[in-house]
Amino acid sequence: MSFDISLISNYNTGMESRDIISLIAKIREKVNRFIVAEMVKYGIEDVGTSHGDILYALFKSHRLTMADVSKRINKDKSTVTALVDKLVRLGYVIKERDREDTRVVYVALTRKGIELKPVFESISKDMLDMFYSNISDKEKEDLLHILKKIDNNL
Structure with missing residues (x-):
């Protein structure tokens, strides 16, 4: 389903709060x-931002079921399957069936995938440094609190 974000920004909620979205x-x-x-x-150049959540989840837990990946990154199983399959083709992860229950598929990082971790950490640090420049710790806390409330509202 496609959704035009401009429809929301045209909704008159007053005080320009519609511009937040x-x-x-x-x-x-x-x-x-x-x-x-x-x-x-x-x-x-072969990894897209859509693959980042999967890789981060695997950096924390080197082996996860496809269902666990889906839950952790909050994406449906078919989307996760397509993203993981591309990572398999690129050599960053492998898929393995559980020996006792063949319905369960595990995803694990390869050496090539593990080598991405310091790169991703460096990019994340640089991004967060830029993202939060000129923002106080109190403002960060307030922003996080408000965004969590909005997320819970949806």
Whole structure:
């Protein structure tokens, strides 16, 4: 289903609060562009930002079931399958069936996938340094609190 974000920004809620959703979308686009540009600097041109959540989940737990990956990154199983299959083709992860229950499929990082971790950590640090420049700890806390409330409302 496609949704036009401009429909929300045209909704009159007063005090320009309707611009918040548009601003969040613009920030997300800028963050994604930054990440892609940084990955290119490291010579990583085959991994998209959509693969990042999967790789981060695997950096924390080197082996997960496909169902666990789906839950952790909050994406449906078919989407996760397509993303993981591409990571398999690129050599970053492997898929293994459980020996006792063949319905269960595990995903694990390969050596090539593990080698991405310091690169991703560096890009994340640079992104967060830029993202939070000129923002106080109190403002960070307030922003996180408000965004969590919004997330819970949806």
